[in-house]
Amino acid sequence: MSIQSTIEAAVGSLSPSLRRIAETIRERPTIVLESTINDLAAECGTSVASVVRFCQAIGMAGYAQLRVALATELGKESAQFGMPAAYGADVSPGDSLQEIARKISSLELMAIDETIGSLDFEVLERVVGRFENASRILLYGVGASQFVAEDLQHKLFRIGRDAFVLSDPHEAWAAAALPVSGVVAMGISHLGETKDTLEFLRIAAENGAFTVALTGVPGSAIANAADEVLYTRARETTFRAGAMVSRIAQLALVDCLFAGIAQRRYHYTVDALRRTREVTRGARGV
Missing domain, CATH: 1.10.10.10 (Winged helix-like DNA-binding domain superfamily/Winged helix DNA-binding domain)
Known part of the structure; x- marks a missing residue:
């Protein structure tokens, strides 16, 4: 790191x-x-x-x-x-648009490079296995983390996995409270202290789910609450109306997770992606 x-x-x-x-x-x-x-x-x-x-x-x-x-x-x-x-520096008041673009680009490149470079592949392998064998996958995040959860759900759904993004906290807690066998629950939070996400993981664990945290802070609340933790490495900019650089790191890690899951059923995955691609292309032509 x-x-x-x-x-x-x-x-x-x-x-x-x-x-x-x-x-x-x-x-x-x-x-x-x-x-x-x-x-x-x-x-x-x-x-x-x-x-x-x-x-x-x-x-x-x-x-x-x-x-x-x-x-x-x-x-x-x-x-x-x-x-x-000035590589790695934050955006400053005197920067030109070109300098801003270069700084954002450098921060996002570094986030991907550091996240993948420091990834614990043994943990990733175990998480991939849990996702692969899950009867149901519950995904939850607040704000920009919800967009990352939706991206993963979209990818998993395209290859026939029962993955659900729970956007409302009460809905998330209710789903986590159901003691269904084989559930995997993933909470996403860059700082790892989002109370709703922490509660989601706590309820899921209490009801027998295998829990996974995706966060950028070792020792954070959700990292301590989960069975397995996947870490991102990112340096955010001052302009954090929503996550920017950390979101890119999360998406890179989500892509690695998805690819690992998809590879487990390689031929089925290729066929599923072909079928869903063809049907959506056909729908656009109607």
């Missing part, structure tokens, strides 16, 4: 003074390379001791280690994706 993604995942659990440091680095990661520890503390309106505590909170021994690690990370990312030194 990259330093910047570690900071992104930790923001919600930090104290106010440490959160200011995290948010400053999220917006302009190169500030660590350009500033002494005293300069960074002054920029964030906090103390040198707080900067040290921040470094320790994200697994660094101190500021010197953070500077070296972040310099290495930014250098690798710039070389890998061919972006300028």
Whole structure:
């Protein structure tokens, strides 16, 4: 997991003074390379001791280690994706539309790269097996996570799997409360603290379902509540009216999950996709 993604995942659990440091680095990661520890503390309106505590909170021994690690990370990312030194930086007030597009593109490319690069394939294999053998698949998310759930449900439905997206929390809890054998329930939440999603997983588990969480934060509430956890890695932008970069990471992981399930019945899947494609093409021609 990259330093910047570690900071992104930790923001919600930090104290106010440490959160200011995290948010400053999220917006302009190169500030660590350009500033002494005293300069960074002054920029964030906090103390040198707080900067040290921040470094320790994200697994660094101190500021010197953070500077070296972040310099290495930014250098690798710039070389890998061919972006300028501001690679990985957040959108700023003075950016042109071209710069905004480049920054969004770089963040989304990194999200996919880091998510797949850090994926625990043994966990994914077990989740694929559970989905493959499920009698019923229940999917739930709030806001942008619901769109990801709908994307997975659409794909699974096209290959004959009984998958349901539950958009209303009461509907989701009611479905989760039914003690049907072989149910798999997946809750999707980037920060992993959405109360309705957590309640959905709790009720499902109490009634015998196998539960899966898809989240970007290790140690989050839904990660602790689920039988298996699939993690995304993403650095969100300031403009989070709805999830942007994290949504791309979730969709990439959902695609891997779907492909694993579909491959288990390869010939049936190919035939099912052909049939559904042909019938929808025919309907458009009516």
